[in-house]
Amino acid sequence: MTKREPSETGMTTTFFAAEHTHKQLRRVMLRVTDGPDKGAQLTVARSRITIGRSAVNDLALSDTSVSGTHAELIIGEDGVHVHDLDSTNGTFIGSVRVREAWIEPGSMLKVGKTEVELLSADEVQIPISGEDHFGALDGKSPAMREVFAVLERVAPTEMSVLIHGETGSGKELVARALHDESHREKHPFVVLDCGSLPRELAEAAILGHKKGSFTGAVSDRAGCFEEADGGTLFLDEIGELPLDLQPKLLRVLDRREVQRIGESQVRQVDVRVVAATHRDLRMMVGQGQFREDLYFRLSVMGVELPPLRKRGDDVVMLAEKFLEDFVRSYPRPVTKPRLNDAAREALAAEQFPGNVRQLKNIIQRAAHLCRDSVIEPSDLHIGRREQSVSPAPADAAPSTGGIDPALFDTPFKEAKQHMVDSFERAYFGKLLEKTDGNLSRASAEAGITRYYLRELLKRLGMHKSQTDAS
Numbered sequence: 001m002t003k004r005e006p007s008e009t010g011m012t013t014t015f016f017a018a019e020h021t022h023k024q025l026r027r028v029m030l031r032v033t034d035g036p037d038k039g040a041q042l043t044v045a046r047s048r049i050t051i052g053r054s055a056v057n058d059l060a061l062s063d064t065s066v067s068g069t070h071a072e073l074i075i076g077e078d079g080v081h082v083h084d085l086d087s088t089n090g091t092f093i094g095s096v097r098v099r100e101a102w103i104e105p106g107s108m109l110k111v112g113k114t115e116v117e118l119l120s121a122d123e124v125q126i127p128i129s130g131e132d133h134f135g136a137l138d139g140k141s142p143a144m145r146e147v148f149a150v151l152e153r154v155a156p157t158e159m160s161v162l163i164h165g166e167t168g169s170g171k172e173l174v175a176r177a178l179h180d181e182s183h184r185e186k187h188p189f190v191v192l193d194c195g196s197l198p199r200e201l202a203e204a205a206i207l208g209h210k211k212g213s214f215t216g217a218v219s220d221r222a223g224c225f226e227e228a229d230g231g232t233l234f235l236d237e238i239g240e241l242p243l244d245l246q247p248k249l250l251r252v253l254d255r256r257e258v259q260r261i262g263e264s265q266v267r268q269v270d271v272r273v274v275a276a277t278h279r280d281l282r283m284m285v286g287q288g289q290f291r292e293d294l295y296f297r298l299s300v301m302g303v304e305l306p307p308l309r310k311r312g313d314d315v316v317m318l319a320e321k322f323l324e325d326f327v328r329s330y331p332r333p334v335t336k337p338r339l340n341d342a343a344r345e346a347l348a349a350e351q352f353p354g355n356v357r358q359l360k361n362i363i364q365r366a367a368h369l370c371r372d373s374v375i376e377p378s379d380l381h382i383g384r385r386e387q388s389v390s391p392a393p394a395d396a397a398p399s400t401g402g403i404d405p406a407l408f409d410t411p412f413k414e415a416k417q418h419m420v421d422s423f424e425r426a427y428f429g430k431l432l433e434k435t436d437g438n439l440s441r442a443s444a445e446a447g448i449t450r451y452y453l454r455e456l457l458k459r460l461g462m463h464k465s466q467t468d469a470s
Contacts, residue, residue: 228271
């Protein structure tokens with residue numbers, strides 16, 4: 001059964017009914033059957049595959065009528081979902097141009113002048129770790145044990161690693177575990193958060209500076225590469241690094257040497273680099289927002305962290321772990337709080353847009369609020385709409401600026417993310433209300449691509465399947 005709905009742009013989106021009962025695909029093969037790259041094929045052991053002309057794609061094509069990052073395939077529990085990534089010439093199934101569609105093995109996609117056949121490759125063996133943890137990361141789900149299997153092989157090497165995952169999914173824990181399980185474990189582990197780094201200080205933070213080299217440089221200071229010498233440098237939210245600074249970072253990575261601002265001396269550094277982002281760097285490369293050569297330099301090995309909502313029973317397992325941590329951290333002996341059955345069901349049903357970080361905050365709060373050491377659904381405070389951020393009244397205390405005072409007792413990164421999430425929920429809630437849930441109109445008004453808007457809504461738990469046809 002196929003449903004077709006014309007959009008306001010004249011583009012037609014095809015949906016295959018989700019109730020089909022095929023076997024879940026875990027891995028696929030892509031084979032080019034027509035076009036300049038005819039005969040090329042790729043077996044992919046990953047849940048997300050991109051197709052396009054840029055070399056950063058899984059299936060990189062030489063067809064000049066194909067966009068840099070043209071389309072993606074998402075392999076999930078319901079099958080294979082194809083998304084057109086706002087390409088110039090469109091993605092077709094048969095003669096129908098699609099934005100999104102469910103497809104089956106044997107389906108043929110056309111991108112530009114190239115035809116690509118999707119085939120099942122379930123016979124590909126998926127390495128799964130026998131452990132339910134790696135460093136401080138815990139998880140019994142197949143998705144996490146696949147990640148652990150990769151980390152176990154990568155940790156002892158010198159490979160640069162690029163970690164991709166939603167906010168709060170544990171990217172820094174992965175970086176720390178890679179460091180702790182390597183021969184560099186006794187040397188520094190240094191974190192540079194590119195997302196919170198002021199533009200005017202970014203270059204100095206990377207390279208270091210000499211006293212007096214610019215206003216505010218009151219002393220000599222080493223950059224993050226020098227601080228991490230012998231150890232591991234974690235570049236968090238690398239997608240936020242300004243484009244004009246990316247060549248400087250690439251030069252350090254290639255030469256393994258730094259020159260502080262205001263100095264002529266060159267210093268050698270021995271650093272393993274692990275980077276992380278919640279953004280789609282391949283899409284950014286295609287849009288000219290991230291350097292292709294830097295992407296390849298950072299992503300010698302890629303690690304995809306699954307969101308918490310796709311980790312099944314890990315939710316309750318992690319909740320129990322956080323309760324144990326709560327008991328250990330308490331200044332006096334206390335009884336470990338217990339989740340009742342209803343609370344467990346509530347946690348299992350939650351989408352957790354903030355992922356593991358959100359779950360941890362929920363459990364810590366519930367442990368304090370529960371009565372008689374029994375956590376009930378009402379103690380979890382989930383499923384409630386976030387309060388939007390209101391402008392501060394004129395007589396508001398300048399120390400808070402109208403911000404919830406509790407946030408000032410929260411680590412900066414978490415407090416900042418809470419404020420950003422609250423703003424985005426309020427902004428996109430109003431935007432979708434204004435545009436009657438039409439994603440194309442909403443993305444045009446917001447000045448972002450439809451694909452990026454949809455991904456933001458998914459992360460915030462605001463995406464609804466009925467909006468896909470808009």
